[in-house]
Amino acid sequence: MTVPALPYRIVATDLDGTLLRGDGSVSERTRDALAAATAAGAAHIVVTGRAVPWTRHILDDLGYRGLAVCAQGAQLYHAGEHRLLTSVTLDRQLAALALAKIEAEVGPLALAASRDGLEGEVLVGAGYVQEGPLPVLPFDDRAELWSSPLNKVYIQHPEMSDDALAQVARQAVGNLVDVVMAGAGVVEILPLGLSKATGLSLAARRLKLRAADTIAFGDMPNDIPMFGWAAHGVAMANAHDELKAVADEVTRSNENDGIAVVLERLLRG
Numbered sequence: 001m002t003v004p005a006l007p008y009r010i011v012a013t014d015l016d017g018t019l020l021r022g023d024g025s026v027s028e029r030t031r032d033a034l035a036a037a038t039a040a041g042a043a044h045i046v047v048t049g050r051a052v053p054w055t056r057h058i059l060d061d062l063g064y065r066g067l068a069v070c071a072q073g074a075q076l077y078h079a080g081e082h083r084l085l086t087s088v089t090l091d092r093q094l095a096a097l098a099l100a101k102i103e104a105e106v107g108p109l110a111l112a113a114s115r116d117g118l119e120g121e122v123l124v125g126a127g128y129v130q131e132g133p134l135p136v137l138p139f140d141d142r143a144e145l146w147s148s149p150l151n152k153v154y155i156q157h158p159e160m161s162d163d164a165l166a167q168v169a170r171q172a173v174g175n176l177v178d179v180v181m182a183g184a185g186v187v188e189i190l191p192l193g194l195s196k197a198t199g200l201s202l203a204a205r206r207l208k209l210r211a212a213d214t215i216a217f218g219d220m221p222n223d224i225p226m227f228g229w230a231a232h233g234v235a236m237a238n239a240h241d242e243l244k245a246v247a248d249e250v251t252r253s254n255e256n257d258g259i260a261v262v263l264e265r266l267l268r269g
Contacts, residue, residue, distance in 0.1 A: 073199030
């Protein structure tokens with residue numbers, strides 16, 4: 001194998017707010033920098049909160065054929081083979097109990113949920129605000145949420161901020177499940193112990209690589225475990241303050257080629 005010019009063998013990138021610009025595109029400069037990194041021997045691994053059905057089209061557009069960590073670490077996907085390698089599902093009884101505990105504290109929530117599998121639908125209930133053109137399946141009866149295996153449940157409150165909702169939810173659920181804030185309007189209930197770090201570590205083991213080989217880029221609190229695992233964590237200029245606080249460095253925003261700036265510097269040695 002070619003010895004990489006980079007000091008890292010894995011380049012792990014979040015998608016929304018990190019690799020993707022606001023219009024969902026990836027700049028030519030960033031594409032070129034990632035291509036140069038992979039040509040130098042590094043593996044680019046996408047690590048996203050999106051489940052596979054909401055990620056696959058982006059990877060195909062990038063010509064990406066490697067491993068991708070999806071659904072906050074729940075799914076390991078082989079993009080070149082269009083194959084789901086591993087998948088962790090949410091215990092639905094625990095999730096329902098956790099949801100009841102949260103609503104006992106904050107009142108009724110608007111809900112959505114991501115079903116497991118390569119073709120898993122995202123169910124969206126009344127009042128839940130889903131941004132962007134991604135496909136969803138509306139539901140009226142909450143019982144529909146629990147009818148099939150899930151990766152995660154999304155929660156929204158009509159008045160509380162995302163940070164406040166996530167904080168109260170974490171206190172309410174205790175050790176039943178995990179709660180993360182993954183973006184604007186995106187607070188998620190996940191299996192306990194699941195994170196981008198667990199998914200990325202699994203991908204790295206398949207490549208016979210380690211945390212010490214990894215540089216990671218992100219923008220939201222759900223990237224904190226990944227930064228804790230990787231040797232070097234880079235927050236975007238547009239990142240949440242909680243992530244910037246634990247980052248090893250802060251680069252330019254996702255709109256201004258922040259990933260490319262760092263990779264170009266590293267490739268220059």
